[in-house]
Amino acid sequence: MARRSKRNTPESLRVELIKLLTKFEEKLLDENLREQVKGLVPANHLLRDLGSSLIKDEDATSARDRILSYLRKYPGMLLDGDELxxxxxxxxYARRIRELRVQMGWPILAGKAIKDMLVEGEVIDSASDSNRIKTDTYFLVQDQQDKEAAFRWNLANEIRKKKISVKDxxxxxxxxxxxxxxxxxxxxYLANxxxxxxxxxxxxxxxxxxxxxxxxxxxxxLKVxxxxxxxxxxxxxxxRKIPDPVRVETLERxxxxxxxxxxxxxxxRAEDKIRNLLELHHIEHHASGGKNELNNLITLCNVCHDDVHRGNKSNQELKELIAVG
Incomplete structure (x- = not known):
């Protein structure tokens, strides 16, 4: 059975570790390989004890608890696996991170997913270069647990097994x-x-x-x-043909x-069950030759968008709305 870390005051563990390493000089002089290795075992244990003792939370008694405590201190930051x-x-530790994500619903991204997102243009505030992202890099999206995550992961597992395309x-x-x-x-995960x-x-x-x-x-x-x-x-x-840069420019305007x-x-508002998204509307209809350009697009909620398509707002009225700024 793997040895569990024994937490203590960091300073007392540091002092004990220094004593052990100082005494290790005798092992080096002895040149007995096995004795040298065996002599480092207690030091290795102490180093792990020291690392786990840096987390001050009294409730962080397990490795998983300590990992979560550390992640929650640095949400939105890229952390190396060695830190965890x-x-x-x-x-x-990687298994414990997966448990936090799948069983407990903490939104933790790992290096592979982060790199995939960067390649497709999604921006992670603390990472502009995908080359510095490693497999064992981790990122807590937000300091908030998702209670429905376990159910969704089970559903994802069912869909993952279907013989359909990744997009489907x-x-x-x-x-x-x-x-x-x-x-x-x-x-x-869905994409295997x-x-x-x-x-x-x-x-x-x-x-x-x-x-x-x-x-x-x-x-x-939305969070990254x-x-x-x-x-x-x-x-x-x-x-569907509106380029993303034009779409974002219109929304920003x-x-x-x-x-x-x-x-x-x-x-x-929670009680408003009808309005639920923003859409871009072509003032001069695309089918009639209207272009995917800023001055031909206007942002509308789904309710007002339907109202415009019913003819309750003229093109001139829409142009005046975007001219106001």
Whole structure:
């Protein structure tokens, strides 16, 4: 059975470790390899005890608790696996991280998922260069536990086994969780850990017209690594052709709010079950030659968008709304 770390005051452990290492000089002079190795065993144990004792939380009695405590002190920051190994006091820290993610719902991204997202244009605030991300790099998306995560992971496991494409697995999963914040690790798992998952999510939004929102695609309040299928329906074919940079530029100009009623994601109310997403509308219809350009697009909530399509706002009125700024 693996030895459990024994926590104590860091200073007393440091002093004891120095004594052991000082005494180890005798082992080096003896040149007996086995005795040298055996002489380092207590020092190795003490070093692990010292690392695990750095976490002051009284409730952090297990390796998993200590890892979580450390992650929660640095949400939104890239942490090396070696750091988590030190505070865990065990070498099998990666398994404990998976338990935190799958069983307890902590939104922890690992290096592979982070790199996949960076390649597809998603921005992680503390990481601009994907080359410095390692497999054992970890990132706590937000200091908030997701109580439904265990259920979703079971669902993801069922969908993962289906003999369908990666894109179909992802959209099936998202449609089962409309409006919910989905972690990138969940989507990577659905794709059997293949790096294409992030590209498929982008294609679902830009080519297939599914309203999959991210922080980079026009929902700045979302955390890095979070995906939300805003509504269980695809956009009209012509609306799928708006390039992401133009889409974001339009949303920024309109302050991420409906230009007719002022609705946005930050002022939405739980009792309002009708308004649930922002859409871009072509003032001069795309089918009639209207271009995917800033001066031909306006941000509308889904309710006002439907109202405009019923003819209750003229093109001139819409142009005046975007001219106001």
């Amino acid at each position: 190994m030190v505070v865990a006091g065990i070498s099998e 697995k992802i959209i099936t999963y998202l449609r089962e969780n409309v409006g919910k914040e989905i972690n990138g690790e969940e989507l990577k 850990d293949k790096s294409e998952w992030a590209r498929r999510v982008r294609e679902l939004r830009t080519e297939d017209g599914w309203p999959v929102a991210t922080r980079q695609s026009g929902r700045p309040e 690594g979070v995906y939300v299928l805003e509504e269980n329906r695809q956009a009209e074919v012509h609306d 309109d302050h991420f709010s409906c230009k007719v009623c002022g609705w946005n994601y930050s002022n939405r």
